[in-house]
Amino acid sequence: MIGFLTLAVIVQSAFAGNLVEVLQNDGETTLIALVQQTGLADALLGGEFTIFAPTNAAFAKLPQATLDSLSKDTTALANILKYHVVKGSIHKADASNELQLETLAGTKIRFNIYNHNHAVTVEGSNITHFDLTASNGIVHVIDTVMMPPTGNIVDLVAGNSQLSTLLSLVKTAGLAGSLQGDALTVFAPTNAAFHNLGSHVLHNLHSNPELLKEILEYHVVPHTEYSAGLYNREHLRTLDTRHDVIRLGVSHGAVTVNKKGHVIQADISATNGVVHLIDHVLLPARNHLSSILG
Structure with missing residues (x-):
């Protein structure tokens, strides 16, 4: 029946x-x-x-x-x-x-x-x-027209003039291969965000590849998080060695990261995940970082 x-x-x-x-x-x-x-x-x-x-x-x-x-x-x-x-x-x-x-x-x-x-x-x-x-x-x-991505996350970073500093640091840290894995979310600081760190801090990052790698990995989440999935007080574990978390604030469509950073352009699709542009460089809460970056 x-x-x-x-x-x-x-x-x-x-x-x-x-x-x-x-x-x-x-x-x-x-x-x-x-x-x-x-x-x-x-x-x-x-x-x-x-x-x-x-x-x-x-x-x-x-x-x-x-x-x-x-x-x-x-x-x-x-x-x-x-x-x-x-x-x-x-x-x-x-x-x-x-x-x-x-x-x-x-x-x-x-x-x-x-x-x-x-x-x-x-x-x-x-x-x-x-x-x-x-x-x-x-x-x-x-609810949105989908636009085909032009490449993977590394291609996207390389093709965005606002991310040239990030691209240079990714190459210095030897992270390009890691950013070609699948299902990644990158909170990508703009050139202005890195500039705001100051020349002394940038010099220290260039001269300490391990520290640089750790900080850059702190901007990468090992699964895909489009803005539709972000929520207030969400904690996202990152790719850095201790899997530190970044903390999100979501209010009226605006997204903050670790209270200081703001998502200024969301949901840039890549073939292997998504990129959100942010206006602040994120730093894990570690005691040893202040002396190296200060």
């Missing part, structure tokens, strides 16, 4: 429209227009797919310059749209923390599950509505 839930799923699938129709019925008019503009509608009807569908409000959050650029470059636009699509039907129940799925763009997207607030994200974007069933797949609604 077929159970009630099984029967309900069969009935729902029988009456569900295709993926494009489900998107239309859910009101994702901007996404539909872009899919049609790039000629992807037929492709979405030619197989079984899961779509992570940005809302109209998600597209409205994009800078106007980005929208203008994409409107002139159909290939780039199509690549971003493909980044929101994976083959097969992936239900909410299939998701696990740090699960990665390959998209039609050829790059991967990462699930994160945060138990404290029951948030589920994909590349840091909140999934606000799960498991809209179509006759040829599944739609999950997300």
Whole structure:
């Protein structure tokens, strides 16, 4: 005998429209227009797919310059749209923390599950509505347009002019290899943050590679923490030798780190994790550090 839930799923699938129709019925008019503009509608009807569908409000959050650029470059636009699509039907129940799925763009997207607030994200974007069933797949609604990362964390640091000091210190400490591991979060001090330490402290860091390595590792968390998963008074253990913790403050969307640092740009995705730019260099609470850095 077929159970009630099984029967309900069969009935729902029988009456569900295709993926494009489900998107239309859910009101994702901007996404539909872009899919049609790039000629992807037929492709979405030619197989079984899961779509992570940005809302109209998600597209409205994009800078106007980005929208203008994409409107002139159909290939780039199509690549971003493909980044929101994976083959097969992936239900909410299939998701696990740090699960990665390959998209039609050829790059991967990462699930994160945060138990404290029951948030589920994909590349840091909140999934606000799960498991809209179509006759040829599944739609999950997300609140932010996902942009394909251009490389791993080291590539990201190397390509950001605000992080040139950090890049130099990472090379000095021999940490580039460690930052190419998977599922990492880096709270990355800007050039200005290092400048605020003063030339004497920077000189001491350059002349003491072990100390430098310890301090840089204190900025790295060995799992992926997008801003959707951060919460007030959260303690995150780091990669440094004693696995010291950094302490977060979250209030009205603003994030502080160890009370003195502020996240000035959040959720910069890399292929192996996420980077948050901060305006302060973090130091573990150790007695021996004051004499070396003072």
